[in-house]
Amino acid sequence: MKKRILTGAEIIWECIIREGVDVVFGYPGGTILPTYDALNNYRDKIHHVLVRHEQGATHMADGYARASGKVGVAMATSGPGATNMVTGLATAKLDSIPIVCITGQVPRAAIGTDAFQEIDIYGTVIPVTKHSYLVMDINNLASTIKEAFAVARSGRPGPVLIDIPKDVQNDTIEFVYPDEPVRLPGNNRPLEASEKHIQDAADLINNAKKPVILAGHGIFLSGACQEIIQLAETASIPIGWTLLGSGSVPASHPLNMGMMGMHGEFAVNNAIQDADLLIACGMRFDDRVTGNVKTYSPNSKKIHIEIDPSEINKNVPVDVGIPCDLRTAMKQLLPHVSRKQNKEWIKTISGWQSESSERDIINIQTDTLYGAQVIRDIWKETNGDALIVTDVGQHQMLEAQYYAHEEPNTLLTSGGLGTMGFSLPAAIGASFYRQKKDIWVIVGDGSIQMTITELATAVQENANINIAIINNGYLGMVRQWQQLFYDARYAETPISSPDYLKIAEAYGLPGFRVDKRQEIPGVIHKVKEIKGPVLVEFVVEQHDMVYPMVPAGADLNDMVSRPKNKQFQETLKSRSPSL
Amino acid sequence: MKQTLIVFVQDNPGVLNRISSHIRRRNFNIESLVAGRTERKEITRMTVVLNEPDKTKQRTVVNSLKELIDVYDVIDATEIDSHIREYALVKVALKKDDLGAVNKIVESVHGKIIDGTGDATIFELTGYEKEVEAVIEALQKYDILEIVRSGKVAMVAGNNSKHQPELTKSEPNWTTSRILESY
Numbered sequence: 237m238k239k240r241i242l243t244g245a246e247i248i249w250e251c252i253i254r255e256g257v258d259v260v261f262g263y264p265g266g267t268i269l270p271t272y273d274a275l276n277n278y279r280d281k282i283h284h285v286l287v288r289h290e291q292g293a294t295h296m297a298d299g300y301a302r303a304s305g306k307v308g309v310a311m312a313t314s315g316p317g318a319t320n321m322v323t324g325l326a327t328a329k330l331d332s333i334p335i336v337c338i339t340g341q342v343p344r345a346a347i348g349t350d351a352f353q354e355i356d357i358y359g360t361v362i363p364v365t366k367h368s369y370l371v372m373d374i375n376n377l378a379s380t381i382k383e384a385f386a387v388a389r390s391g392r393p394g395p396v397l398i399d400i401p402k403d404v405q406n407d408t409i410e411f412v413y414p415d416e417p418v419r420l421p422g423n424n425r426p427l428e429a430s431e432k433h434i435q436d437a438a439d440l441i442n443n444a445k446k447p448v449i450l451a452g453h454g455i456f457l458s459g460a461c462q463e464i465i466q467l468a469e470t471a472s473i474p475i476g477w478t479l480l481g482s483g484s485v486p487a488s489h490p491l492n493m494g495m496m497g498m499h500g501e502f503a504v505n506n507a508i509q510d511a512d513l514l515i516a517c518g519m520r521f522d523d524r525v526t527g528n529v530k531t532y533s534p535n536s537k538k539i540h541i542e543i544d545p546s547e548i549n550k551n552v553p554v555d556v557g558i559p560c561d562l563r564t565a566m567k568q569l570l571p572h573v574s575r576k577q578n579k580e581w582i583k584t585i586s587g588w589q590s591e592s593s594e595r596d597i598i599n600i601q602t603d604t605l606y607g608a609q610v611i612r613d614i615w616k617e618t619n620g621d622a623l624i625v626t627d628v629g630q631h632q633m634l635e636a637q638y639y640a641h642e643e644p645n646t647l648l649t650s651g652g653l654g655t656m657g658f659s660l661p662a663a664i665g666a667s668f669y670r671q672k673k674d675i676w677v678i679v680g681d682g683s684i685q686m687t688i689t690e691l692a693t694a695v696q697e698n699a700n701i702n703i704a705i706i707n708n709g710y711l712g713m714v715r716q717w718q719q720l721f722y723d724a725r726y727a728e729t730p731i732s733s734p735d736y737l738k739i740a741e742a743y744g745l746p747g748f749r750v751d752k753r754q755e756i757p758g759v760i761h762k763v764k765e766i767k768g769p770v771l772v773e774f775v776v777e778q779h780d781m782v783y784p785m786v787p788a789g790a791d792l793n794d795m796v797s798r799p800k801n802k803q804f805q806e807t808l809k810s811r812s813p814s815l
Numbered sequence: 816m817k818q819t820l821i822v823f824v825q826d827n828p829g830v831l832n833r834i835s836s837h838i839r840r841r842n843f844n845i846e847s848l849v850a851g852r853t854e855r856k857e858i859t860r861m862t863v864v865l866n867e868p869d870k871t872k873q874r875t876v877v878n879s880l881k882e883l884i885d886v887y888d889v890i891d892a893t894e895i896d897s898h899i900r901e902y903a904l905v906k907v908a909l910k911k912d913d914l915g916a917v918n919k920i921v922e923s924v925h926g927k928i929i930d931g932t933g934d935a936t937i938f939e940l941t942g943y944e945k946e947v948e949a950v951i952e953a954l955q956k957y958d959i960l961e962i963v964r965s966g967k968v969a970m971v972a973g974n975n976s977k978h979q980p981e982l983t984k985s986e987p988n989w990t991t992s993r994i995l996e997s998y
Contacts, residue, residue, distance in 0.1 A: 358829060359832060362829075362832060362833055387884055390987030418987065419984035420987055422888060422981070424988060425988055544882060545881070546878035546879035548878075550871070550875050
């Protein structure tokens with residue numbers, strides 16, 4: 237066979253193509269130049285998206301990974317290019333998203349000399365990545381890239397960074413792709429649960445009278461949606477989900493209760509507190525879902541099935557902790573679960589549910605538009621079938637409450653880190669994979685201004701995304717906290733916006749503005765006809781709140797509710813027009 | 816109670832940084848951390864002593880250290896029969912008359928003089944923490960110039976398979992490609 241002498245730069249492309257990558261989000265610069273130069277030889281296999289800020293590149297890779305189940309790839313130069321990726325890496329770390337970031341580094345001889353655009357990115361990202369690499373020898377380049385992808389997508393997935401000095405990119409070597417499988421140290425996670433664990437779990441489930449399933453992001457990552465529903469249906473167990481577990485059970489399913497936690501449904505939180513058994517699946521008892529841990533679900537036995545053993549007994553002590561692959565465990569568990577009806581329990585929960593619908597903002601007539609109404613109408617006009625990418629804040633919680641997801645993985649959002657600015661770039665990334673679905677970005681006026689530069693990328697790529705800016709003139713969620721806990725002293729939460737229609741025009745995409753509810757369907761239909769990015773600004777009530785709410789650190793069922801509709805309408809009437 | 820961990824890691828540059836950063840970010844104070852080579856070329860062994868009393872946090876740090884890619888295994892030696900020992904050098908400015916008395920103190924832990932030539936004497940001490948501490952305490956009445964302590968190294972007693980680390984590499988289980996199947 238003819239020898240293939242390749243540069244390090246070429247090896248990078250050869251290797252990532254072998255990992256199934258066909259799109260890379262990046263930004264060129266001094267130390268990554270050799271790799272960008274080599275890109276010219278791989279144009280037929282790789283589409284490169286030029287972002288406008290490296291944070292955008294990481295969120296795009298992240299959005300692509302969430303939408304596709306593949307590994308997203310971002311690329312940047314050393315120094316500021318690399319440090320701009322830190323937020324995106326941390327976002328992916330907290331939500332267990334497989335992305336690989338490749339950064340250029342100053343030549344080996346210059347490392348440690350504070351050279352121009354030198355930063356120790358390998359060390360910088362240790363706390364925000366699953367793993368990181370610095371490739372000091374071209375002989376290790378191909379095997380390192382192969383290992384990096386394996387690390388990113390295996391076990392509990394996560395972000396990986398590979399730092400490659402410029403002279404390693406320029407070096408040449410006879411290229412042989414490493415055929416041997418990647419092998420990593422340590423106790424590899426078993427796929428299967430032990431028989432004792434399964435038996436213990438089954439006993440608890442079969443004896444429970446008031447069980448609840450807590451559905452987390454791990455359900456998607458392990459592909460266990462069907463098994464969870466099967467478990468719920470067999471033993472008549474209602475399901476509450478975390479923010480990232482949205483869509484794990486079809487919203488219309490009779491056993492679906494809704495979201496749990498700080499802005500979760502009243503009924504779900506009550507059910508959790510009152511339950512005699514919690515079956516936590518692929519979730520980690522984050523403080524936003526538990527409220528006060530000390531009083532969390534005080535009378536229940538707890539089963540926790542989770543791939544990462546360090547999550548078990550971390551925040552909430554459990555009775556049966558099963559560290560393994562969720563889907564495999566479910567398949568083992570199902571034959572041991574006896575069929576039964578929990579009629580009393582389900583009836584109690586429905587009682588709680590009807591109580592909260594009396595407080596629902598979307599059912600009342602108002603002159604001003606409310607964020608919740610916008611989201612409910614987008615849901616209606618897209619038949620609940622869009623891929624939604626949300627940012628962070630009030631609109632994010634409203635989406636989780638009012639957009640009823642019927643299919644798995646149709647909501648992409650930054651849950652763990654809560655990264656403002658995530659949605660626009662993540663949606664651009666997702667658009668490279670999910671072309672069949674309408675993609676809607678739901679974003680606040682604060683969040684959009686954090687990464688608004690990526691509008692240029694959306695236009696350049698003609699990304700098929702619809703951007704709904706829910707504009708309330710405030711950093712709404714922070715303002716809500718100020719109203720509730722800081723006597724309405726609105727320090728630095730009123731935020732001005734540019735004229736979004738002019739922004740749209742300047743960037744070269746169609747723009748609409750809506751401030752009346754009856755205009756929404758018409759605009760959404762118009763938007764649907766347009767290929768490529770579209771921006772719609774919804775001007776909404778400034779002082780609306782997200783209800784219900786569990787104040788940070790309070791007991792989970794100690795919720796602040798929206799006033800009942802009748803009462804609420806009276807307050808609306810009496811309110812001064814300036815509000 | 817102090818927690819003593821034996822951590823087996825890949826001998827890669829930066830691995831020490833990774834381990835200490837992982838412990839530091841949980842705001843644990845590292846009392847000592849000693850790393851060195853082992854009977855196997857590619858494996859570095861660390862003994863880490865931590866000052867975190869909370870049992871839940873202790874368990875979490877062990878489990879999460881095991882999740883690091885460079886880590887083969889972690890043995891928590893705190894509650895199993897093990898030998899946790901350290902080494903210290905003590906430099907004392909001694910009067911000739913005191914030499915005999917000091918020698919007696921030091922010999923109680925099999926310590927010895929390793930440098931008695933100049934105007935100061937250097938003693939070498941080895942032993943369990945308590946022993947080393949006791950000797951240092953007893954030496955306080957003399958003119959101690961310097962003390963250096965190695966930090967602790969630990970070895971589990973016996974050959975119980977329950978306390979043997981898993982020092983093998985394996986292929987990871989794939990899961991994320993399953994996201995596609997859930998559509």
